[in-house]
Amino acid sequence: GLGRWADADAATAGESLYDVPRFGNVSLLHMTDCHAQLLPVYFREPSVNLGIGSMSGQPPHLVGEALLKAANVPRGSAPAYALTYLDFEAAARRFGKVGGFAHLATLVQRLKATRPGALLLDGGDTWQGSATALWTKGQDMVDAAKLLGVDVMTGHWEFTLGMDRVKEVVDKDFAGKVDFIAQNVKTADFGDPVFPPYVIRQINGVPTAIIGQAFPYTPIANPRYFVADWTFGIQEDNLQKMVDEVRGKGAQAVVLLSHNGMDVDLKLASRVRGIDAILGGHTHDGMPVASIVRNAGGQTVVTNAGSNGKFLGVLDLDVRGGKVQDFRYKLLPVLSDLLPADAPMQALIDRVRAPYAAKLAEQLAVTEGTLYRRGNFNGTGDQLILDALMDVQGAEIAFSPGFRWGTSLLAGQPITREWLMDMTATTYSFATVTQMTGENLKTVLEDVCDNLFNADPYYQQGGDMVRVGGMQYTCDPRAAMGSRIRDMRLGGKPIEASRVYKVAGWAPVAEEARTAQGAKPVWDVVETWLQARGGKVTARQPNVPKLVGVLPNPGVAA
Amino acid sequence: MADPMRIRAQAQGDKALVRVLMSHEMETGQRKDAAGKVIPAWHITEVAAALNGKPVLAAEWGPAVAKNPFLQFTLKGAKAGDKVAITWKDNHGDTRTDEATIS
Amino acid sequence: PTLARASWTKSAFDARSIADAVKAYGAGAAPAESKDVTLTAPDIAENGAVVPMGVATTLPNVKHLLLLVEKNPSALVAKFDVSDAVEANFLTRAKMGQSSDVYAVAITADGKALFAKKEVKVTLGGCGG
Ligand SMILES: [Mn+2]
Ligand SMILES: [Mn+2]
Numbered sequence: 001g002l003g004r005w006a007d008a009d010a011a012t013a014g015e016s017l018y019d020v021p022r023f024g025n026v027s028l029l030h031m032t033d034c035h036a037q038l039l040p041v042y043f044r045e046p047s048v049n050l051g052i053g054s055m056s057g058q059p060p061h062l063v064g065e066a067l068l069k070a071a072n073v074p075r076g077s078a079p080a081y082a083l084t085y086l087d088f089e090a091a092a093r094r095f096g097k098v099g100g101f102a103h104l105a106t107l108v109q110r111l112k113a114t115r116p117g118a119l120l121l122d123g124g125d126t127w128q129g130s131a132t133a134l135w136t137k138g139q140d141m142v143d144a145a146k147l148l149g150v151d152v153m154t155g156h157w158e159f160t161l162g163m164d165r166v167k168e169v170v171d172k173d174f175a176g177k178v179d180f181i182a183q184n185v186k187t188a189d190f191g192d193p194v195f196p197p198y199v200i201r202q203i204n205g206v207p208t209a210i211i212g213q214a215f216p217y218t219p220i221a222n223p224r225y226f227v228a229d230w231t232f233g234i235q236e237d238n239l240q241k242m243v244d245e246v247r248g249k250g251a252q253a254v255v256l257l258s259h260n261g262m263d264v265d266l267k268l269a270s271r272v273r274g275i276d277a278i279l280g281g282h283t284h285d286g287m288p289v290a291s292i293v294r295n296a297g298g299q300t301v302v303t304n305a306g307s308n309g310k311f312l313g314v315l316d317l318d319v320r321g322g323k324v325q326d327f328r329y330k331l332l333p334v335l336s337d338l339l340p341a342d343a344p345m346q347a348l349i350d351r352v353r354a355p356y357a358a359k360l361a362e363q364l365a366v367t368e369g370t371l372y373r374r375g376n377f378n379g380t381g382d383q384l385i386l387d388a389l390m391d392v393q394g395a396e397i398a399f400s401p402g403f404r405w406g407t408s409l410l411a412g413q414p415i416t417r418e419w420l421m422d423m424t425a426t427t428y429s430f431a432t433v434t435q436m437t438g439e440n441l442k443t444v445l446e447d448v449c450d451n452l453f454n455a456d457p458y459y460q461q462g463g464d465m466v467r468v469g470g471m472q473y474t475c476d477p478r479a480a481m482g483s484r485i486r487d488m489r490l491g492g493k494p495i496e497a498s499r500v501y502k503v504a505g506w507a508p509v510a511e512e513a514r515t516a517q518g519a520k521p522v523w524d525v526v527e528t529w530l531q532a533r534g535g536k537v538t539a540r541q542p543n544v545p546k547l548v549g550v551l552p553n554p555g556v557a558a
Numbered sequence: 559m560a561d562p563m564r565i566r567a568q569a570q571g572d573k574a575l576v577r578v579l580m581s582h583e584m585e586t587g588q589r590k591d592a593a594g595k596v597i598p599a600w601h602i603t604e605v606a607a608a609l610n611g612k613p614v615l616a617a618e619w620g621p622a623v624a625k626n627p628f629l630q631f632t633l634k635g636a637k638a639g640d641k642v643a644i645t646w647k648d649n650h651g652d653t654r655t656d657e658a659t660i661s
Numbered sequence: 662p663t664l665a666r667a668s669w670t671k672s673a674f675d676a677r678s679i680a681d682a683v684k685a686y687g688a689g690a691a692p693a694e695s696k697d698v699t700l701t702a703p704d705i706a707e708n709g710a711v712v713p714m715g716v717a718t719t720l721p722n723v724k725h726l727l728l729l730v731e732k733n734p735s736a737l738v739a740k741f742d743v744s745d746a747v748e749a750n751f752l753t754r755a756k757m758g759q760s761s762d763v764y765a766v767a768i769t770a771d772g773k774a775l776f777a778k779k780e781v782k783v784t785l786g787g788c789g790g
Pocket of ligand 2: 035283284405
């Protein structure tokens with residue numbers, strides 16, 4: 001059933017949903033990974049989010065019913081729609097779109113009204129993910145974040161605009177308004193800090209430190225040439241030093257604004273002392289319940305606030321006697337039907353979109369099936385891209401990167417240029433066609449698989465598995481690096497190690513691929529394919545590997 | 559003649575943290591050129607440091623040290639105003655010495 | 662400073678294995694793992710051509726500190742001589758062709774070799790949340 005919201009009208013549901021009683025004296029509002037989605041969107045959560053080793057069955061590796069059970073949320077409710085893939089089409093039609101900066105702005109204002117002194121923290125991945133962010137070099141998002149009232153920020157995809165652009169925004173647009181912090185970004189020569197490592201703010205008389213943790217694997221997950229003069233890394237020792245330093249300066253509450261990804265945050269919380277809470281992002285896990293991790297210094301609360309503007313985390317701390325005594329955490333879904341648009345924010349959004357509106361709205365086809373990306377192995381949206389890459393370029397096999405951003409479309413919705421850009425807009429989205437041996441194919445799959453399923457979170461990069469078109473394979477996530485990928489087949493026949501295959505892909509991280517002759521943006525290739533569909537695209541069947549050794553699993557839809 | 563080193567030497571109590579960036583190709587001898595010919599190894603083999611003229615550190619390096627090598631070490635009993643000199647020698651017999659004052 | 666008394670130990674840098682490289686600097690017994698030796702290295706290399714790594718020890722009577730990459734064509738990266746005038750703590754940056762265990766080794770005056778090791782992953786990269 002639809003649970004207790006079934007008969008409630010929108011306004012009542014909204015009030016109940018967003019009426020969060022104030023607690024304590026220090027409040028932090030946390031948004032992360034909005035991926036430049038200024039407007040409300042649909043976003044289907046994953047049905048596959050496997051945890052390996054000690055992470056198996058633990059948050060955030062819970063999907064569907066298992067997640068609802070852990071959060072004590074009834075199926076069919078508005079929160080269940082936000083948190084899971086369950087009944088996605090029906091729930092989306094019932095509860096409407098999620099996110100949108102104008103609606104988020106209204107929610108932020110309501111919470112700030114009940115929580116004097118509350119800070120708004122942005123975990124990053126804010127300046128990338130849409131056509132307008134790409135075409136304005138992130139300026140639309142920079143302006144929107146300022147209007148939204150972001151106080152402190154760290155980053156990841158921001159860096160793919162290049163070092164100069166990041167510095168320009170931080171030094172000019174953000175000066176005196178938004179603190180961009182990162183304890184783990186240093187110059188590549190002598191290791192000097194590139195950004196301030198932390199800020200200390202007085203909140204209702206409580207000195208509160210926010211330490212920044214940018215995505216540690218930026219130069220690996222994204223092209224290194226964008227950040228050639230900087231180094232990243234988790235930098236646990238330096239983080240401990242920073243925690244001790246802010247405590248020494250009198251901070252009574254210490255919060256890490258992190259873009260590590262949740263598994264990394266959980267491990268980090270067990271090893272670093274003195275952090276009261278880690279407000280995390282990058283892995284796009286909308287976790288309704290905070291995890292509590294014990295460590296030598298006491299305990300650390302770890303949260304992750306989803307993606308695409310869909311959630312706002314609210315952390316209330318009770319700080320007395322110089323330390324955090326207790327906390328409350330709430331992950332609020334941003335349901336745009338229940339939150340009226342804030343007029344000034346809507347005006348800004350309309351203004352920045354105006355020059356591009358017609359181009360964005362152009363309809364390329366109608367989708368007959370749901371299109372989504374999230375999930376460890378594949379989604380229908382990526383399948384569409386894979387099919388397009390293979391068809392248009394005559395490739396036998398295609399790879400699509402395991403990005404976790406990208407929005408969803410319901411069956412019957414138009415595929416607009418805007419959606420295509422939401423799925424593909426990066427500063428290095430070149431389409432590639434390469435000749436690869438069977439051996440190379442296996443090496444690539446093993447490498448990415450280890451980045452996802454290494455039993456030690458510090459060896460993970462927080463993306464999903466590369467999506468594979470044309471070729472079938474079996475995956476044993478528990479196996480060691482080099483032996484997870486088995487039984488690779490093309491058209492039923494085993495892949496031969498020494499044979500050469502024609503493989504399409506996009507978003508290469510190697511510098512050579514950037515200047516490769518005739519490298520077209522991937523959206524041109526996909527658009528060519530969409531235009532040839534005669535107006536409609538049939539439902540896509542995602543090509544996924546056969547999983548062994550891990551089923552059944554609370555991280556995989558039954 | 560190779561480019562000068564960049565040396566930072568900072569006093570920290572009764573110690574000094576010394577960081578050095580050298581300018582050198584550090585060719586491994588493992589790579590091949592476009593014609594398939596092995597590019598001969600060319601790398602720093604020895605490094606030495608002195609504090610006010612007195613030897614304090616000797617090191618041997620192989621071709622696996624990264625291009626434009628970095629070295630960090632901590633001097634005991636050093637203070638602001640003291641002079642740190644670094645010398646390297648490579649397998650071609652080239653050598654270079656640079657000096658910095660501890661600040 | 663004078664390099665006069667220094668010389669390059671070719672046999673150490675030609676050695677394929679950790680054990681052989683360590684032997685070239687006078688270690689008698691096989692290297693043993695020790696918590697008194699510290700290796701600093703990243704979990705994943707940001708750039709296989711420039712991997713920061715450091716060796717340090719609190720042990721007394723240490724003569725040499727070594728950094729080695731097991732799967733490099735020659736394992737030894739660098740050898741530092743410890744003197745009374747410097748801390749037994751050195752950092753440099755190394756090349757790594759592939760994922761490998763990295764070793765920090767301390768060789769004592771009486772020929773013992775003690776080590777710490779860590780896997781450093783060199784990956785093709787790509788993807789991300
Ligand atoms: Mn990210
Ligand atoms: Mn993200």
